[in-house]
Amino acid sequence: MTRNDTRLGVWLMVATTFVFAMQDGISRHLAAEYNVYMVVMIRYWFFAAFVISIARRQAGSVAAAARTSQPLVQGFRAALLTLEIMVMVLAFVYLGLVESHAVFACYPLLIAALSGPVLGEHVGWRRWAAIGVGFVGVIIILQPSGGVFSPYAIIPLIAALMFALYGLLTRYVARKDTAATSFFWTGTVGAVVSTLIGMWFWEPMTAADWGWMALLCVTGATGHYLLIKTYEVAEASAVQPFAYLQLPFASALGLVVFGETLRPNVALGAALIVAAGLFTLARARRKAQG
Structure with a gap:
């Protein structure tokens, strides 16, 4: 049952x-020590078990959760x-958080741009x-003419495009x-x-890193469970702007734990991207209400 509690959401x-x-x-830690594809694979084993248990509870049975008239689209998204996660974790290794x-x-912004076609x-x-404006921010971050452009910077851009397409296909x-079917x-x-x-x-893997792997699996399941609860208690348009907090949270982790640096062009570019994204969300919400 859904309710509308924006503050809780x-x-x-x-x-x-x-x-x-x-x-x-x-x-980022595990992929720096072990192969990215193996790390994502183990994470997905646990995630699949979690998804099946959630889908069974929400839909009544695994068969009911799996039932769809668009299996090719569901399978493709x-x-x-899966491939986007692998690409993004590779970006963590080469570029940092x-x-x-x-x-x-x-x-x-890519979702907004592609929602038309x-x-x-x-x-x-x-x-x-x-x-x-948002893509001016991307260009500022990438600095294609600044002499310090790294081809690795294209990796998270590819991941963003893949995730945007995934988001559009989910819609x-x-x-x-139902959401239970898509989640399954x-x-x-x-x-x-x-x-x-x-x-x-x-x-x-070492015993210590198996511990980190277990924590990775738990955080993955916990994050998705919290996200489900978020959309159960509040409208997506009201809470979506706060999804941008992952940027400062992850950046703080990169700076404090992994010793990364925050270049001025990255800070400026990210600020433009977030401001543009918040504006597009506000416009979409206003259009939905009016």
């Missing part, structure tokens, strides 16, 4: 972004998310202007399928795809 979203930021930090999240923060939604000139399948397909197909890739890259 905001706090749940804050908790969700904090947990996901911690998850990113653990992923689930596989896309600060710069990866600064670039990745543009994904809501993919979903047939109307995007007005104000939102197009905000999208343009598309929601026209016919996300976890189960993701486990299959990650296993098909990750099983070729198995490496022995």
